[in-house]
Amino acid sequence: MVVSRTREPGLYADGGGLYLQVTHADARSWIFRFMLNGRARSMGLGSLHTLTLAEARNKATECRKLCLDGIDPIEARQRVRSAAQLDAAKAMTFDACAEAYIEAHKKGWRNAKHGDQWRNTLATYASPVFGPLPVQSVDTGLVMRVIEPIWGDKTETATRVRGRIESVLDWAATRGYRQGENPARWRGHLQNLLPKRSKVQRVEHHAALPFVKIGEFVASLRQQNGTSPLALEFTILTAARTGEVIGATWDEMDLAERAWTVPAERMKGCREHRVPLCDRSVEILEHLRAHGDRYVFPGGKRGKALSNMAMLELLKRMGRPDLTTHGFRSTFRDWAAETTRFPSEVVEMALAHIIENKVEAAYRRGDLFQKRRELMDAWAAFVSRAGPAP
Template sequence: MAAPGKLSALTAGRAKAAGMYGDGGGLWLQVSGAGAKSWIFRFTLNGRSREMGLGSFSTFTLAEARERALACRKLCAEGIDPIEARQVQRGEARLEAAKAMTFAECALAYIESHKAGWRNAKHASQWQATLDTYANPAFGDLPVQAVDTGLVMRAIEPIWATKSETASRVRGRIEAILDWATTRSYRRGENPARWKGHLQNLLPKRSKVRRVQHHAALPYAEISRFMTDLRSRDAIAARALEFAILTATRTAEIIGARWSEIDLATAMWTIPKERMKGGREHRVPLSAAAMDLLNALAGPSGGPFVFPGTRRGKPLSNMAMLELLKRMDRPDLTVHGFRSTFRDWAAETTTFASEVVEMALAHIVSDKVEAAYRRGDLLQKRRELMDAWSKFCG
């Protein structure tokens, strides 16, 4: 490299034509076609030629640019790539600055950056609620870099056996936030919340821990008597709950049901993927009892929703069926629990294959089963299943 000193502050300031103006020692003044000026350091290390930006001409004087170029030449003399060295330095600076970035702050940033892509608007509040309940009390105020395996275990181990599904969700959400923080250079190292090859060595599989009944369910032997009481009640919430039981569907799917989704001619209810928890379109074969219920309603003339609420053009409240259960002196039950009633009945009293029952509940099954379902044979089996369930319900 030529010794520096070919440029002067005056000539550098007067340079207008686009091009590269050498000062020596690997330092160049670059003038773009738009007239912008910047300092460039050119070097060759291990047979590889590279260019490194040293800053804007308006920010750094010629003397300062020479000092920067000198520092780079010294690194090259030691066999150190100055570009890689700067990247490491910046990473350390970001990491140092991130000591003030707590896990709770990272969680907020993660939720904010991802919520636009979540199918359900409730996901953001659900994420925040679980983190506030389980993760943040354990390490929310700590720097995200400080979160280690012990802290993650402190958050999820107490509920792993008693609330296994919730604990698994919390672990996954912590893992996602820590991965985000690593990508943003707020932390380094392996993710202490990862399951495979790590927490799986410290915690039992969810399938091995005691299952907890999250939704109070009615024993299937009592469903006929319950349905008799339910059908004696003249309320739209009663019809909605009856339809939910007959179709083994979820509350959100029931209250959002539209007449446009139902084909009365083929006795089929097609729920669009946008309204399904699994994000897949779900076809529900309707039994004779379910069809009788629909035919007794006002139909499309009563508005777009099958089960309209008190406000015109609005669906039934998501609390209406729960309030109905309270009026029936059954506050011990939940709407979702009737899906468990259906599942228990199918498993213990019928010979229907498990995948048929799982598909009826809109649970995700294998691609092979999904392909069979699309061909129609599982749909026919599910129709037989729902007819049998309807008859059992009385």
């Protein structure tokens, strides 16, 4: 066989299990075919452009010797490659893997601040313990050194740190930088070493205003000047989250239909959410539309949204540092539960809560928009009883 002249597609035997495989004129490679434990296998040795006939014969001889000893040459080669990958991984630190993980996933996160939160928590808690170490060296003992000291008094933070370490280590394993079980895994592993979260975490609710005082509060709020008071009132009237409100843009608003559609990428549950707008909400929007900014609630600089701290600062100026913006969602929920007959699923949908029961979620395909409009109009009427809008 004249190797360099072989162009016709097919398999050409050289002997001893060595074949030249020709797919087409420019795709020619060496393969080694063998039987081991009653199983026929084929192993690629390399391209004809890379290996000469003599070199291919030497490789085939090495493979036959392995077979003679009952060793699968394909598996033997994979073990060598895995060892080489682990050797290379010794230079790949946990910190480097964490940064690579963040860069790989940041486009899928709802906002850039999520990436900053990942960096900050890992830099604060994980990096001082094993950040500079090879990612392969991270074991249960090291993970426990990070998590155990904060599990009792910073349980929420500890839970997030543990989950982020687990994700980074899973990523490193998939990329071939480490092998073995994930030492940050909770189920069946760390759960055996740490008390249940429910046993140590003190539940802290967002400070909420009693619903009987909401009218008085909103009347006072309407005496304030600026964008922040309007944003806070709009937040109260829609029972929305802070991020949903300050990130709202005019293309999400349909004043004719009195509806606000928050896209999935800006929702906590990653699902589009339609919000019915009461008359006062529409009035606020019509007042702000004259500003001509992209954002409904613009910040100090043109083209920038209102700061996520703006409404909290407003509450402090009003002498109510005891309240949180998120707490008004609890005020709304308490009002709906204690003073109205609206079904709980309507209230939960108004709050854009995810339906945990999968069967119930499958049957409830609509968004109960009209019923939610009635609910939010009733809420607006209750909120406005203590005084008219200026």
